[in-house]
Amino acid sequence: MSRSLKGEFTDQLFDAILQLNNREECYRFFEDIATVSEVKSLGQRFEVAKMLRTGATYEEIVDKTGVSTATISRVKRCLYYGADGYSLILDRMGYLEEE
Incomplete structure (x- = not known):
């Protein structure tokens, strides 16, 4: 941590x-x-993590969420090399990794 x-x-x-x-x-x-923008940004990042976890492409993620590819890359880095916070919650919520 x-x-x-x-x-x-x-x-x-x-x-x-x-x-x-x-x-x-x-x-x-x-x-x-928090501001509405801050909360919505957190929600978008969580959706990005979920979509990455389930195998979505950057293009699909941008189309659905409107986030930048830089944000997607940042979330991806946290998802795979971070503190496992995303994985902890995604596992609990049943969003399994694509095989």
Whole structure:
């Protein structure tokens, strides 16, 4: 885990997120804590990771999400060489790697 990410304030934020009980609470909290653009960007990145995991091409991802190829490359790097956060959640949600 990145030392630059870890810290008192980040711990508090993650503890707060862990207190959310459902999607509606998530919407309410994230609407207050982040801009609409920031939340949508996070959602796009998650969709990119899901699509990469299931074998989509860069072109398909750009067409569906509108993100840049640089963003796709960044997500791909995190997906395959990062802290396994994407893999953890994608596995739990049933998005299996293409074989």
